Amino acid sequence: MSEMPALPELVGLVLLDGIAEPRDPVRQIAAAERIAGELSTLGESLVGFFVEMARAEGCSWTDIGAPRGLSRQGAQQRYAPLMAQLTIDDLIRTGVLDRFDDGALGCLRHAQGRAQRLGHDAVDSGDLLLAVLDDPAGLAGDVIRALGADPAEVRAALGQGADDDGPAAADGLARPAIGPDVRRAIDGAVTEAHGHGVAVGHLFLGLLRAPGSRAGQALTAYGITRQAALAQVLGLAGRTTGDQA
Known part of the structure; x- marks a missing residue:
């Protein structure tokens, strides 16, 4: 598995975000929150992608939910919003x-x-x-x-x-x-x-x-x-x- 971005790399992205302007620590918090949100959304899309793939290969919501202790309805409620990001x-x-x-x-x-x-x-x-x-x-x-x-x-x-x-x-x-x-x-x-x-x-x-x-x-x-x-x-x-x- 390829390495996930390390904290120093993410810190660097925040610093680069405002490199053309005087440093503003409050603005950097906002930039950090934006990047964290993008990473979270990307992770959710990744899960949604493989749920879609499983569905395309014939797996039911029951098949997907059972190993996670979820009912058919519970699996659909959990994963359908992630699939909608694709x-x-x-x-x-x-x-x-x-x-x-x-x-x-x-x-x-x-x-x-x-x-x-x-x-x-x-x-x-x-x-x-x-x-x-x-x-x-x-x-x-x-x-x-x-x-x-x-x-x-x-x-x-x-x-x-x-x-x-x-x-x-x-x-x-x-x-x-x-x-x-x-x-x-x-x-x-x-x-x-x-x-x-x-x-x-x-x-x-x-x-x-x-x-x-x-x-x-x-x-x-x-x-x-x-x-x-x-x-x-x-x-x-x-x-x-x-x-x-």
């Missing part, structure tokens, strides 16, 4: 998104880029819905129109402005984490795929599994529910289903 790239590395096709991954990256450009700490469901609506295949827009709504009005309900259509990347800005509503949409999309590859349509349905989220509220305000959208998605895909869950 980015799209982190989820790719853990294997969580292995079944996502290029279109679905592109939507997730597009949503991340939008949140990044806007300086947000996390990608929320509104960012993801806008990315799904921007998908070149246009499935979400077709579904919304088929249900008697206008995709432009849904965009407006999410507060998308004319300056929101910039590039997907933002140099010099930290990549935002995956917000809890987006994480639920990802899990919902996997469920919707029933063991098959996850496509953009599954992400759209995954968003509708959380009607209380920002995206869910924007859609349900126009009468777009998961059941109604599911029928349209399957119709557009040219197949029938017995799934009415």
Whole structure:
């Protein structure tokens, strides 16, 4: 195992933080607290990463919690907030998104880029819905129109402005984490795929599994529910289903 930063190294970071200004011992305390917070957050993200990896490999919350004396619910409550600190790239590395096709991954990256450009700490469901609506295949827009709504009005309900259509990347800005509503949409999309590859349509349905989220509220305000959208998605895909869950 590589060595962890020693105290003298961390002290040096604090001293360097204000090297261009007269020494201020009170300000140095604030700098030390900031660095300590960053280390704590990094450690939590490390744990979250390996919990995500275990989940991707089929471990249940019961499997994860039992060695730690935690119930299934206790393990989920303890570790879910740590998992929410991960980015799209982190989820790719853990294997969580292995079944996502290029279109679905592109939507997730597009949503991340939008949140990044806007300086947000996390990608929320509104960012993801806008990315799904921007998908070149246009499935979400077709579904919304088929249900008697206008995709432009849904965009407006999410507060998308004319300056929101910039590039997907933002140099010099930290990549935002995956917000809890987006994480639920990802899990919902996997469920919707029933063991098959996850496509953009599954992400759209995954968003509708959380009607209380920002995206869910924007859609349900126009009468777009998961059941109604599911029928349209399957119709557009040219197949029938017995799934009415």
